[in-house]
Amino acid sequence: MKNYIIHDPWHIIEDQFRAEHNEFSESIFSIGNGRMGQRANFEEAYSGKTMQGSYLAGVYYPDKTRVGWWKNGYPEYFAKVINAVQWIGLDIQIDGTTLDLAQCEIISFERRLDMKAGVLYRTFRAKMPNGKEVEITAKRMYHLFQSDTASLQYTLRVLNSDADVAVRSYLDGDVVNRDSNYDERFWVPIAEDIQDDLVLVKETRKTTFRVEARLRNVCYVGGTAQSSGIKRKEQFYVGEELHAHLKAGESIRMEKYVAMVSSLNHPLDKLTEAAQNSLEKIASKSYDELIQLQTEAWARIWEESDIQIEGDVAAQQAIRFNIFQLNQTYTGEDARLNIGPKGFTGEKYGGVTYWDTEAYCLPFYLATQEPKVARNLLLYRYQHLEKAIENAGKLGFSDGAALYPMVTINGEECHNEWEITFEEIHRNGAIAFAIYNYVRYTDDSEYLSTHGLEVLIGISRFWAQRVNWSEQKQQYVMLGVTGPNEYENNVNNNWYTNKIAVWCLRYTLKVIAQEQTLHEDRLYELLSRLDFKAEESPLWQHIVDNMYLPEDSGRGVFLQQDGFLDKELIPVAELPAGVRPLNQHWSWDRILRSCYIKQADVLQGIYFFEDEFDTNTIRRNYDFYEPLTVHESSLSPCVHAIIAAKLGKEDKAYEFYLRTARLDLDDYNNDTEDGLHITSMAGTWLAIVEGFAGMRVRDGQLHFQTFIPKNWQSYAFHVQYRGTKLYINVSQDDFEVKNLSDTEISIIFNGEQLLIEPEWKS
Structure with missing residues (x-):
């Protein structure tokens, strides 16, 4: 764990530079606006440990999957939201020496994220190798009010003597992802222009997304605006260099205004016009005016989604940090976009869509935004239904059965771990549950008729083909799956998966019966189009009535899967502290043979279907599974917090709330440097609103x-x-x-x- 982030109700603050933790801080101080975003990389050069990250939502590359050997049905690529254009860059020379904090004596340093206004600040004083002392103040925004633009203001003051200063502001399109499977490069250059604004145009290989970045620099020396500097261009690069001789105490201020537009949102022949128009809207305003617009835009967000806590600054800071990151990752304005587990804060997981959205994020947006925002999350899956049917077909399913991907950006499965791609099929259930959750919350039953039922039928057809009849048990079983607990692979009869399959079939039959009464003609048209067979409904009901759900009657608990009680049941509390997290200390073989649970599994089902169980049943299962759970998934503590609160275990509920709320701020799992856990941040909100x-x-x-x-x-x-x-x-x-x-x-x-x-x- 790390504990150097200063507790403050509205700000995230680090008060000194810790080079060894810089990548962690780059994640923590990331900013975005739903359309694009960036890790908190420095504007000036930095030769120390850093991970460049600047991303555009929906612009991706199908990086070829890297596996030891191929399997039928295996995804051919791992889709990644890729590094786009490095627009913040400033190369600064002071008397011929490059400003680089890795080479300086740092006198003071502060990085501060103002969550109320959506502005990132950084200030430092440093002594350079040539003896020059400088003071820097930097401000940066990704505009919520104009989501294809961003800006920064960078002020440099020479403190102890006169100096010649050269500042080169640039756009760099020659960027890569650290996690590229074959060190592949994702972009091809299209054009560079320096006639007026600095312009860089490039296109992704294979997916042919075209991106135009347009930059305008405004430079002031001692408060006086300077004329244009020396411009130059190269392949993938445009820059402008300005020179000034500063007396001791004088400053130079560079303001960068950028528009980044893509062919995802504009026709190719309108791309330049769109970039010009967007850039003019922000460049015509002063930086203070932009900050005011940003503050007003965030005020509207906070008015609906803020949670105020009195008496606990750490808890207050944490919940606002989580809400802030959720709102700057997804705004709901585009149904083609979704919520990547890392948002705009890192490369891990590819920046694409998991079942996390439906299971954790949807309730947050339902309660804090207009219904159309949550509806767009559902429409994202509806639009991908045909691809889900294709995905199921690749695995041998037929007749309209739909298997939604574990990981996707365009509807195709693109996960790069086979056991999850083929086995973690419970994600289908989360998508069906999201439809139910949306309708019961909004009362938008019309969605069922126009979109939801078609998805439910596709998912139900999958479950009906995925189960098989066991002659020995005289029940239906589900073999070779992985449940939410990924520390168990290829198990039989995972209780949660079997349970949610039964629920899906039952709910789909219920919706069909409702539609028969309310919209008979519309239902008939849909069933005809889907070639719905007369025997499907009776089969589904038979599965509902005869599904095997493993349990231990002696303990009065549901069994996570067949054979779980064959394991040595040693509580997590008895593990040496030095072996946690397990995935960083134990072999995968040892983890799979252990009783330890990565995240809520049986308890995930109890959370979803709470009303089906009495309190004593919930308590027995919680008391059995919680001591065996290591919470090494970010999605786990919030579910435990909610159930603990229901059971009156208030101290445990609070403990789990803090763990989920400060998961990234305190780096509980020692993995925040890869990026923040955006989707689990919705669990922080759930822990208070559904828990407390x-x-x-x-x-x-x-x-x-x-x-x-x-x-x-x-x-x-x-x-x-x-x-x-x-x-x-x-x-x-x-x-x-x-x-x-x-x-x-x-x-x-x-x-x-x-x-x-x-x-x-x-």
Whole structure:
């Protein structure tokens, strides 16, 4: 763990430079705007440990999969959101010596992310090898109000003597990904131009995404604007160099305004026009005006999604950090985009879509944004249904069976680990559950008719073909799967997978029956188009009635899979601290033979289907599995926090909340330098709203069952529900519920029915 991030309610702050942890800090201080984003790389040259990262959403490359030997059905590539254009770069020479913090004596240093305004700041004083002392102040934004633009302001002051300063501002398109499987280069140059603005145009190999970056530099020396500098261009590179002689105490300020547009969003013949228009919109304003616009845009986000905590600064900082990162990763404005596990903060996982979106992120967007944002997340999967059917076909399934990918950016499976690609099929269930979750929350039943049911039928057809009848058990079984717990591969009858398959089939049959009553003609048209057979519904019902779900009647718990009790059940608490995380100390063989659980598995199913189980059943399963869980997946602690809260285990709920909330800020799993765990950040919100506040939707009504951690004075949040906006404040000895809409709403709060009148009426 690391604990050098200073606790502050609205800022992420490091107060000194730690070269050995620079890549960790680059992840922590990443910024973006839903359309593009970047790790917190330095503007000036840095020869120390760093990972360059500048990304455009939806622009990807199919990097050829690297495996020891091929298997039928194996994905041919691993899709990656790739490094785009390095636009922040400044080469700075002071009396002929390059400014490089790795070569300087650092006198003071601070990096600060203002989450309230969405601005990254950095200041430092340093003594260079030639004896020159300099002071730098840098500001950077990815504009939320104009999402294809970004800007920075960089001020350099020479402190102890006069100096000749040269600043070259540039766009560099010759960038690579560190994790390229065959060191392949992803871009080809198209054009470079330096006539007016600096312009760089390039195109991805294979996928032929064209990107145009357009940069305008504005330079001030001692407060006086300078004319254009010396421009030059090379393949993949355009730059502009300005020179100044500074007296001691004088400064030079460079402002960079950039627009980056792609053929994903504009026709090729309109790309230049789009870049010019976007650049003009920001370059015509002062930097202070841009900061004001950015602050106003973030204020609108925070008004809906903020959670306020009194009495615990570490917890307050953490929840805002998680909410901030979620909102700058995905804004919902484009149904072709989704939420990569690392967002714009790193290369790991390729920046593409996993089941995390449906299982963890959807509830956050349902409650904090307009319904169209969550609907776009569902539409993303609907648009990929044909590809899901193709994916299933590659594995031998037929007749419209759909297997959604474990990893995708365009609907095709592109995961590069075979056991997950072929076996971790529970992701299909999470997508079906998201449809159910969306409809029960929004009451948008029309979505079922127009989009959702078609997806549900494809998924149900897959489950019906994936199970097989066991003559020995006289039940249906599911063989050779991997559940959410990836520390178990190729197991039989993973309880969670079997359970969610049964639920999917039952829910699909229920929706068909509803549509038969409500939209018979529309249903008939759909079933005809899908060539739905008369025997499918009876088969699905037979599977529902006869699925094998492993359990241990003596302990009264569901078994994670067949044979789980053959393992040596040694609690995690008895492991030496030096072997954690297991995946960094044990062989994979040893992990697979152990009883240790990477993340909630049985408990994931209990979280989804909580209303099907009585409290004693939930308690027995929690008490059995939690001591065996190492939480080495970022998706695990939040589920445990929610269940612990339901069971009245308030101290454990708080412990798990802190773990999920400060997972990246404190680097619990020693892997944040690869990038932040964006999708699990929604779990932080869930831990408070569904955990501490106990929010549920039952029978079309919002329920709350609240508690408050002992060291908190209060916590408060907003939720949107079916057109109503509520403000909930829970303190140690009281609560407050406000209706910020114009219609009344009835809710169940701590067991009591409350009719909440609109605030304006009181």
